[in-house]
Amino acid sequence: AQTVTQSQPEMSVQEAETVTLSCTYDTSESDYYLFWYKQPPSRQMILVIRQEAYKQQNATENRFSVNFQKAAKSFSLKISDSQLGDAAMYFCAYLVGGNTPLVFGKGTRLSVIA
Amino acid sequence: DAGITQSPRHKVTETGTPVTLRCHQTENHRYMYWYRQDPGHGLRLIHYSYGVKDTDKGEVSDGYSVSRSKTEDFLLTLESATSSQTSVYFCAISDRTSGNYEQYFGPGTRLTVT
Numbered sequence: 001a002q003t004v005t006q007s008q009p010e011m012s013v014q015e016a017e018t019v020t021l022s023c024t025y026d027t028s029e030s031d032y033y034l035f036w037y038k039q040p041p042s043r044q045m046i047l048v049i050r051q052e053a054y055k056q057q058n059a060t061e062n063r064f065s066v067n068f069q070k071a072a073k074s075f076s077l078k079i080s081d082s083q084l085g086d087a088a089m090y091f092c093a094y095l096v097g098g099n100t101p102l103v104f105g106k107g108t109r110l111s112v113i114a
Numbered sequence: 115d116a117g118i119t120q121s122p123r124h125k126v127t128e129t130g131t132p133v134t135l136r137c138h139q140t141e142n143h144r145y146m147y148w149y150r151q152d153p154g155h156g157l158r159l160i161h162y163s164y165g166v167k168d169t170d171k172g173e174v175s176d177g178y179s180v181s182r183s184k185t186e187d188f189l190l191t192l193e194s195a196t197s198s199q200t201s202v203y204f205c206a207i208s209d210r211t212s213g214n215y216e217q218y219f220g221p222g223t224r225l226t227v228t
Contacts, residue, residue, distance in 0.1 A: 052213075091157065106154060106155060
């Protein structure tokens, strides 16, 4: 079974600094998708960024970028110029195609210090 | 934002009573999912549907049943609620056409079983 591991239950960052959240996954598949979701205190799940495994280029969305290391099965999220609104739970998720559903990690709670 | 609603948004019920949660979408997406979120566990899949009347079990399906009689509605039923089913329940949808594998989430339902 595929598993997703987020080894940092909690992290903190100073406002305007950069922080990296770690995610590793276990799979025997060669083609799959990876996601980072953000869950602020409102509880709404918000897609932050996605990465297709067949793409070598790391995905970027404004201040959010990933470091995708396929051989190491690692998918870290970097948040640059951290803002107070970035404080949230962040979930890493993995998906193989077909009918299979997303598999989530247990999450990392990020605090942003003013 | 994807058109996903969940009802009720909050519910308190007693042990042993049946409970049905409803997920409604206006996106005409084929796939629908029910997750539960508990501290320290992230999001865990309960059941999912890949079409009308096509459903499958997830990681934590014991004590839950689902039904999908039309594309827009996916019902989650707790036949006899237990205190261990106190949780926040999320519905999600996805389309999966043209390589679009993102899942979009509803606002969640907080269920308390006393």
